[in-house]
Amino acid sequence: MSTSASTQVAGVYHRRLGDALVTGLSDGYVDMGYTIFRNIPEEETKAILARDHRTSPPRISVNAFAVRMDSRTYLIDCGSADLMGPTCGRLPENLAAAGIDPASVDAVLLTHVHPDHSNGLTDAATGTRLFPNAEIIVHENEINHWFNDEAMAKAAERPRRRYFEAGRTQLKPYMAADRVKTFRKGEVLPGVTAIPIHGHTPGHAAYVVSRGGESMVVWGDTVHVPEIQVARPEVTMEFDTDPEAAAAARQMMFDMVVTDDMLVGGxxxxxxxxxxxxxxxxxxxxxxxxxxFEV
Ligand SMILES: [Zn+2]
Structure with missing residues (x-):
C-alpha cells in the first residue's frame, strides 16, 4: 500500500435534504493575520485557536453549496477565482468533480458581493459569463451599495479595488444580459427563502432551503473564523461594513438555528x-x- 499521498481527493461532499441533493464544494482556504479581528485581544484569539488545535495564524475556509432539486441546479456563491491566492480558486475543479457543468447552473444565489463569494461569476479578463445560463439572485442593497459611485470614492484603495471594482466587473456582464434578479426578503426560488442579515455587507443574506420537512440555512458569513466567533459572537471583522449590525445579525442567526434545530451550511x-x-x-x-458513505 502506498503512503505517498500528497493531496486530498476532490473537495465535494453530498448530503440529502428531503428530495434535494445539497453539495458542499470547497474553493480552498486562506490564512489571515490576527489583525482581522475586532473586540478581542490578540492573546485571546491565539489561546482559542490553540485550544481547538487550529493552525496559527487563523484560517478562513471558503465553501460554496450546490442545491439540486426539481430538475434544477442552483449554486449558492461561486468562489474566488484568482483573487485570493494559490490556496483558493478551486471551485471550478470541484464543480467538475461533482459532475456539475457550469452551463447547467440555472441560478447563482449570492450571499453577498465579496471576492471569496462572487469572484467566480465572470472571467475578468474577457468579461465572459462563466455560468452562461444562470440568473444571479442577490439582495438589492448589494447592487445599490457596490454600484454607488459616492461610496466607492470614499473607500480606501484596497476595498475599492477588491470589493467595488471587482464586484462590478463580476456582475456587469449578467446585468447587460438582463440576468440579475434582486430581492428584499422572502421566497426567491421555489423552496428557497432569503433572510436579510445585513451588517457584514449592506445586503448580506442567508438562504433557507426547505424540503420534505427538513430545513437547512446557508448562512453566508455569519462567522468567518468559527472557533472565534461561535465562542465569542461579539467579535467582528475588519471587513464588516457595519460591525455592530453584523454582530446583531450573528446573534439572531445563532438563536434561530438553535431554536429551530436547523442544519447549517457555512x-x-x-x-x-x-x-x-x-x-x-x-x-x-x-x-x-x-x-x-451513502448520500
Ligand atoms: Zn466571506
Missing amino acids: MHLHFPGFGHMRREAGRYSLVAEQWA
Whole structure:
C-alpha cells in the first residue's frame, strides 16, 4: 500500500435534504493575520485557536453549496477565482468533480458581493459569463451599495479595488444580459427563502432551503473564523461594513438555528461546511456533521 499521498481527493461532499441533493464544494482556504479581528485581544484569539488545535495564524475556509432539486441546479456563491491566492480558486475543479457543468447552473444565489463569494461569476479578463445560463439572485442593497459611485470614492484603495471594482466587473456582464434578479426578503426560488442579515455587507443574506420537512440555512458569513466567533459572537471583522449590525445579525442567526434545530451550511465553516449548533449555559458551540458513505 502506498503512503505517498500528497493531496486530498476532490473537495465535494453530498448530503440529502428531503428530495434535494445539497453539495458542499470547497474553493480552498486562506490564512489571515490576527489583525482581522475586532473586540478581542490578540492573546485571546491565539489561546482559542490553540485550544481547538487550529493552525496559527487563523484560517478562513471558503465553501460554496450546490442545491439540486426539481430538475434544477442552483449554486449558492461561486468562489474566488484568482483573487485570493494559490490556496483558493478551486471551485471550478470541484464543480467538475461533482459532475456539475457550469452551463447547467440555472441560478447563482449570492450571499453577498465579496471576492471569496462572487469572484467566480465572470472571467475578468474577457468579461465572459462563466455560468452562461444562470440568473444571479442577490439582495438589492448589494447592487445599490457596490454600484454607488459616492461610496466607492470614499473607500480606501484596497476595498475599492477588491470589493467595488471587482464586484462590478463580476456582475456587469449578467446585468447587460438582463440576468440579475434582486430581492428584499422572502421566497426567491421555489423552496428557497432569503433572510436579510445585513451588517457584514449592506445586503448580506442567508438562504433557507426547505424540503420534505427538513430545513437547512446557508448562512453566508455569519462567522468567518468559527472557533472565534461561535465562542465569542461579539467579535467582528475588519471587513464588516457595519460591525455592530453584523454582530446583531450573528446573534439572531445563532438563536434561530438553535431554536429551530436547523442544519447549517457555512461559507467559512471548515470543509465540508455542514453542522449543527447547541447552546448550553448561554454559550454556543458548533458540531460538525458526521460523514456518511451513502448520500
Ligand atoms: Zn466571506
